[in-house]
Amino acid sequence: MKFISWNVNGLRAILKKNFMDVFxxxxxxxxxxxxxxxxxGQVDLELPGYHQYWNYADRKGYSGTAIFTKHEPLTVRYGMDIDEHDHxxxxxxxxxxxxxxxxxxxPNxxxxxxxxxxxxxxxxAFRNYVTELYKVKSVIFCGDLNVAHEAIDLKNDQSNHHNAGFSDEExxxxxxxxxxGFTDSFRYFYPDQTGSYSWWSYRFNARANNAGWRIDYFVTxxxxxxxLTRASILNDIMGSDHxxxxxETN
Structure with missing residues (x-):
């Protein structure tokens, strides 16, 4: 099976660019x-053969996630059932x-x-949540996790130490x-690879210079x-800052 994760930085904006072509x-x-x-109700996506699941933020024009899948699930759950985290x-x-x-x-x-x-x-809370899921059956989670785990996961580790996404605590x-009990799938295949990033600032020609961060993950x-058969980063696909x-799994 093939899984894709993409922080689109505004779906309405990227629909005017290349989202459907990539999809x-x-x-x-x-x-x-x-x-x-x-x-x-702000977009009406026609995705033949796909089931659509959306989770919207209370605040307009902010955050939000979706999954489009060929496989109808047994159940769907939105949030963690923790009020502090579910808005x-x-x-x-x-x-x-x-x-x-x-x-x-x-959250950033x-x-x-x-x-x-x-x-x-x-x-x-998230660690506890996925750990409880894993007690029941296998887990694949993905997304913009807003952390570069190791120094090789960003271009400028020393100057970014203690910044959001590369603090010791995160x-x-x-x-x-x-x-x-979880595996960073990209590092499973490429434990020492450098220069592989999934996000670049819009400033300072960061993407052209590949001064990026790897903050988007598939963790299993x-x-x-x-x-697990393949993990990759499609860094030639534009349209977002990610x-x-x-x-891919068998």
């Missing part, structure tokens, strides 16, 4: 998007007979880490998540490692 060309079983930035449309969980698929748009800690305390609560939370429960990331 049709990739022909994924699961196409997960983050930062849709819209409310119910920004950041999480969708689809259940299948043998596994869960989760798309996630992790923001300038000067002013939202770091909330981010720590989110990270802990990186340690991701370490604890992996230790709870460890039991799925034998079924590019799509891919996971």
């Amino acid at each position: 049709e060309e990739q022909d994924a079983d699961f196409f997960c998007v983050q930062e849709t930035k819209l409310q119910a 920004e449309g950041r999480l969708i969980t689809l259940e299948y007979p043998d596994f869960y698929v989760v798309t996630c748009y992790t 800690s923001q300038t000067k880490l002013k939202r770091l305390d909330y981010r720590m609560r989110w990270d802990t 990186r340690e939370q991701f370490t604890q998540l992996l230790k709870a 429960s460890n039991d799925l490692q034998p079924k 590019c799509p990331v891919v996971l």
Whole structure:
């Protein structure tokens, strides 16, 4: 099966660019998007053969996630059933007979880490959430997790130390998540590869200079490692400040 995750940085905007071309060309079983930035009824997507699931933020034009899939799930869950975390449309969980698929748009800690305390609560709650899912069956989760885990996951690690997405606290939370029984699929295949990024600032010609960050992930429960066949970053696909990331399984 083929899974795609893409932070589109505004679905209405990217629909005027290349979204449908990319969607049709990739022909994924699961196409997960983050930062849709819209409310119910603001777009009407015709995606023949796909089921559509949307989670909208209470705040207009902010956050939001969606999953488009060829496979109808057994159940659909929006959020974590924790009121503090369930008003920004950041999480969708689809259940299948043998596994869960989760798309996630992790909160950004923001300038000067002013939202770091909330981010720590989110990270802990999310780790507990996917760990509880894994007690039932296998888990695949993806999305803009807003953290570059290791120094090789961003171009300028020293100058970005303590910035949002590369603080010690956020990186340690991701370490604890992996230790709870999960695999960063890209690093599973490419443990030492450098220069592979999924997000670039719009400033300073960052994308042209490949001064980026790898903050978009497919993470799987460890039991799925034998079924992983490919993980890749489609950094030639434009349209957003993020590019799509891919996971393929057998």
